[in-house]
Amino acid sequence: MEEYASAEGPNMTSNGSHEGGVRPRDISDYYMEAAGSVPDTGNKFHDVFQLKHVSADHPGANIVEMVKSSGIDNASTHSLFGVVNRILDECMDGKNGDIPNHTAFILRKVLQIIEQRMSIQVDNFRNQKNFQRVREEKFSSIIKVLETLVKGTSEENEISVKTLGRIKGEKTTIEEKRKSEELNILKTIKEKDDAYAEVSRHNQELEMTKATYEKHCMQLETEARETKFQLEKKLNELESELDISQNKVSELEKFSESKYRRWKKKEIKYQRFVNIQCGALKDLREASRFMKNDILETRRRHAEELNYLGGKLNGLVDAARNYHAILAENRRLYNEIQDLKGNIRVYCRIRPFLPGQSRKLTTIEYIGENGELVVMNPIKNGKDNRRLFKFNKVFSPVATQEEVFLDTQPLIRSVLDGYNVCIFAYGQTGSGKTYTMSGPSVVSQEDWGVNYRALNDLFQIAQSRKSSIIYEVAVQMVEIYNEQLHVFLTVYTFYNNACVFFDLHTLGIWSTAQPNGLAVPEASMHSVNTTADVLELMSIGLTNRAVGATALNERSSRSHSILTVHVRGTDSETNAILRGSLHLIDLAGSERVDRSEATGDRLREAQHINKSLSALGDVIFALAQKNSHVPYRNSKLTQVLQSSLGGQAKTLMFVQLNPDVDSFSETISTLKFAERVSGVELGASRSNKEGREVRELIEQVASLKDTIAKKDGEIERLLSLKHSKKGDRRVTSSLRYKSSSRRRHSIRTSPQAQRNSTSKISAHSDKTASDGYNCSEYSDRNSEAGSHQSVNEFRHQNDFSYSPSKLSSKDAGPNADDDVELLGLADGDSDRLSDISDSVLSMSTETDASISSIVEYTLFPETTKPPEESENWEKVIPPSKHPKPPQEKQMLQHQKTRTFQPTRSATRISSSARKSVVGSSSSTSSKLLSKRWM
């Protein structure tokens, strides 16, 4: 408290009262009293700042007054700091942070006062220090006196010592005090320095704030000036706009006034007009009533007329409907006529250019909707440059597999109706034959060619008809490679997948005039029930097909592939049998060897291919010319196709064209060939339908065959027994000779026999006879004779060994006489048999069980009871040919021969013939199947 008082200045006493009396109480004193605290010197500077909230209530006006009245000089340091704080707070709270001039003045004043007081305080401290030093000196002199006194008396000494001790204690206390005062002084000095630093910082801030404030003031003044200027300008503008608007308002008022007047006039005018219109409307209403009546009258008349016309139109519609029916009937009749006429259908398909082909100059100029096709050579000029052809249908390069098949589909239906159908693809190499027949791949159904689609369709139709007809389907696949017939498949491939075995032995062609189109009975037959079965079989077959790369086609087919589908349907109501067959033939392509650059094997293949195709051309030419001789025998291909080209089949040929200009000459010759084919007339197609009676007859014949076979076996056994007993070498060797001779003829004709046959058959027999089989020889002879259809059918239904064609001395092959002799029949018997067979087949509807007995009696009159004479007897055997009672001699001869030779020979013939029919390497099931289909 003492120090605080001293810090207040020289005029302040130690208890805080003023030196000259009572210190006038300033406003800060009142605040301090209100706060109930007396500032301590130890933390006075800090506390001053703590008290700012007290000073904050000090009104600013009082401070100014205080400064003006020099009351500030008398204010305490504490309150001065409060003033400074408040001013600074105000400055900080101020919106722009500026310090007004008068505030700065006050601050400076306050700071000056604080500075003065600080210096006074420092002086005070110095004085106090001096005073302390004087005191110390005074005490030390006293101590000296006291020491002297101590030396005088001991009592006094004691007292003096005590006094001295006390004085020493006081001295120590005083020194300590002094030290603490010194420390305080140092502290105060430091605080003073801090205060100075604070003051100078405040001064700097003050200066900066002042400068900012002045700058801001100037800026504000400038802005105010500008704003004032703009406001004045705006005011002027608004005033001028106001003038203009007032003018406009007056103008508008004038205008609306005039308009109002005009509208008034118009209203009067319209009123007059409306009155006139109302009058006119009345007139119109009157007129419309009259017109309405007129219209109603007209409408009534129109309705009457319409009724009348409707009646007429109905008549016309009926007529049109009839017309369509007639048209459909016409179409049907046309087809029937076509069928009857037997023309081969020819569809032409043009292959698109292949992706890798660089030059795309086409020879196809025009494709008509009705089968017209114009081809031309774009790089040649001349009158032969352009040619028109007409076929049943022409498919453009963009035609899909499905579109192509759609036009083929009706033929597939015919197969199930019991017709024989043949579809084959012809064209130069690489023109798309395999693409059309098989398709590029079997994976996608879209790519399927005619083969797969046909079989698929076949199964679907068969399925849809299963309630009335039960169908069985079987397939054969063969190829003609280098003029040799190979089988693609054996039963092993189909029934036992693990044992894949391709029977590629060469085959013989049987009669080409079989009712079921069975041209190659040796080829194994495979029963199929679903399209999947067919796909499996055909993929095996196709992998085995001879294919090679040529300059014209990377995968050129080097063989003619023949897929035959046999269909056998049994009518569940009548038990009638339908037999249809479908030949699907992908011919090898004709090629100019100079273009295909074929050498070695390829060249040989090409030569064979071209030769067989030219043989096909010859056959077509002969058929087109209606020649009596048709050279079917010139190639295996024509032999196989014989029943399709010259028989009663429905035939469709796909002519494949390569549009490339380089193939122009091949295209023209292909088209010429196709044109000739389309002109060929086949015999009327005929359904292979067997009535119940015919089938019964066949069954009886079959049972007869079995009986004969049994007898053969028995005779064979007896003969061997006899030979072993008698050792008759002569008879045996003779028999052996006959047997081997027969075998040679039935299996493979010896060159000598061929020569014989050639000379015997006819002058027009083929010079290029192949390695021929007896059976094909016979078939050719039959076909060329052109009149032995029924005989062949009989032979087909009977055992091969008893074929009447062989027994006929006139038409039989080179060993027919042998056969007759071996059978032990008289010359006349063979004629009779031939006649019987003709008659039997000519009365298919009227035959009955007696036919078999007639046949049996004719063959074995001694062992068989003569048939009862009946109506059928007359039908079967014309009166002129009734079996005459055998003469005694003849009878004896018959008996003799029948006992030994005929049966022996029959055995030989039968076994050899059977060998030629079934083939040695075919499996038993395939044999049975083939028999069933025959």
Ligand SMILES: Nc1ncnc2c1ncn2[C@@H]1O[C@H](COP(=O)(O)OP(=O)(O)OP(=O)(O)O)[C@@H](O)[C@H]1O
């Ligand atoms: N209509 C078509 N659309 C697309 N490509 C086709 C068409 N016809 C044929 N091709 C393609 O042309 C090429 C030859 O076709 P393909 O092998 O069927 O001819 P080819 O007449 O059978 O020949 P070759 O007689 O030499 O066997 C094949 O690559 C085939 O994919």
